Amino acid sequence: MNQETQVFDHIICPFCGCLCDDIRLEVQGNKITKNELGCAISKAKFLSHHEDRISPTIRRNGTHVEVSLYEAIGRAVEILASAKRPLVYGLSSTENDAHREAYKIAETTGGVVDNTSSVCHGPTILGVQESGEAAGSLAEVKHRADTVIYWGSNPQFAHPRHISRYVRVQGEYIKDPKADRKIWVFDIRKTITANMADEFVKIEPGKDLEFIGALRALVRGHPLDFEEVAGVSARQLAEIVEALKATKYGILFFGLGLTQSTGRHRNIDAAIRLVQDLNSFGKWNMMPMRGHFNVAGANKTSTWQTGYPFAVDYARGYPRYQPGEYTSVDVLARGEADAMLNIAADPAAHFPRQAVKHMSTIPVINIDPKRNMTSLIAEVNIPAALAGIECDGAAVRMDGLPLYLKKVIDPPDGVLPDRDVLRMIHDKLKKEVG
Ligand code: SF4
Structure with a gap:
């Protein structure tokens, strides 16, 4: 068997919905020996391709x-x-x-x-079927977004390169990703993503729908007659709404913390309507953080x-x-x-x-x-x-972009x-x- 090292560039990682398309692999014989640029999950997937295989x-x-x-x-x-x-x-x-x-x-x-x-993300689909979809691409996020929200989603854990590829990175109109772009995390607990975000808003479990309702009311100019909603004070709600209204290009990334919590597709329906409301002030899109x-x-x-x-x-x-x-x-x-x-x-x-x-x-x-x-x-x-490792084929990234997976080694x-x-x-x- 030829043991010379072969190098494959621009390989797509077939693990999460980011479908990172910049992976560099080294192959010796019929075994992948090195994965450059991939995250820890990607390295594990490519480098252990031969382990735990089943037989008929x-x-x-x-x-x-x-x-x-x-x-x-x-x-x-x-x-x-x-x-x-x-x-x-x-x-x-x-x-x-x-x-x-x-x-x-x-x-x-x-x-x-x-x-x-x-x-x-079944509830996402139901919400979109009911209320339409304000969709954009990850490239737009990278080049334009000055406000990025992760809602019920922990990309540092589940999509490890999402932030480094599209958010904490320079874009055409984002010269300094730290100063020109603000990351918000809305979640029920302080996740590792919340730890590195600019702002963390803690929402009481199962109260996302109420929280979205309060944001929508304030965005539309209706004052609240509550001291707090979903564990968030009226003052903090007003500050959040001011920041969202001042955004030039905003993106709402959301995960299972929103789709599978109380309300399910009603949460998504409400989030879509919030994004529609915010489009009266700036440009806003939303995108599900697809897993597989x-x-x-x-x-x-x-x-x-x-x-x-x-x-x-x-x-x-x-x-x-x-x-x-x-x-x-x-x-x-x-x-x-x-x-x-x-x-x-x-x-x-x-x-x-x-x-x-x-x-x-x-x-x-x-x-x-x-x-x-x-x-x-x-x-x-x-x-x-x-x-994406032992055979080729098409796959679709979380923003709907189709990409073609490459074959780099033969299957057993x-x-x-x-x-x-x-x-x-x-x-x-x-x-x-x-
Ligand atoms: S973020 Fe996802 S697609 Fe990108 S390298 Fe890691 S596991 Fe693969």
Whole structure:
């Protein structure tokens, strides 16, 4: 094997929704040996690409038995062909072509297809569907934003290069990022991001909606007849509103602390209306801090293929959309799904107990590069190449920008990209169920 060091520049990091596109990798043989510019999470992802890989397995008498890829695919097809209400889930950590194959499987089997946004930024999508979206790009933030708000989001922990690439950095109109740009954190606790921000506003847990309502009232010129709202004094509220109104270009980044707290999509709806109000004074946008590297892509490909961004049911032969009804956690918790095809996600580690309990009673087909909680309870495990490392494909950044992931090394022998595995399953299914 050629052990010469190869250098790859401008590689996209396939971990979080930042999709940093400036990673420099060194490869020796078929192993990544160095990751320059990536954060600690990125280094761990690239440098441990070969660890904890799964093999094709089928559960027999309670134990996972290694089988050939074709046997594993054959068993997956048997399960899906005999299921009355299969659930296809995941997709946020793989590339767009794989999504398309997954939607075809849902359509062919008359199943439900959903992605991980149903347990993260689903409320964002509902809020946007109700109130529209004031959207901008990360490049605009870097070059123009003089006020940056992180609301219910801790990027220093979950998106480690977000601030260093787009906020604490010079831009076309931001010559001194410390003096010309102010970072605010609105959160229920002082996070590591709050520690490095210019201003931290502590909100009482579950009171975001009241807080947004108070801000909106003040922005619109209505005085408050309360001493405090959501733990924030009337004086501090007035100071915040003055700063927001004086902003030339503001951006509201928000995370699960806003989407998953009391109010959920109503919080997002209210935040959108706050941003609309602030647009009477300066230019304001908002952007969800997307977690998995291609969860934004999963919403886009789902909308493109089915007409809806998540929670889609094909039981009647055509797509129907109903969050709360066809979202995975609900379908599982009601005990409705009788088989599950999971791709590039780990629901056994993240779903509520009731949903995981039902997963353990039905045949789960798990397609993933690595061992995880779902692989432990799966009836069938099928290994896949790591998208953005061992295969190419398109992904969508948190601001909606599509980027093309590169392949830098070969996958292990016999391991295929998700899209090829899914295509093989679909082709065989078509023959079985017509
Ligand atoms: S911030 Fe996210 S995309 Fe950027 S290098 Fe770190 S993990 Fe990768």
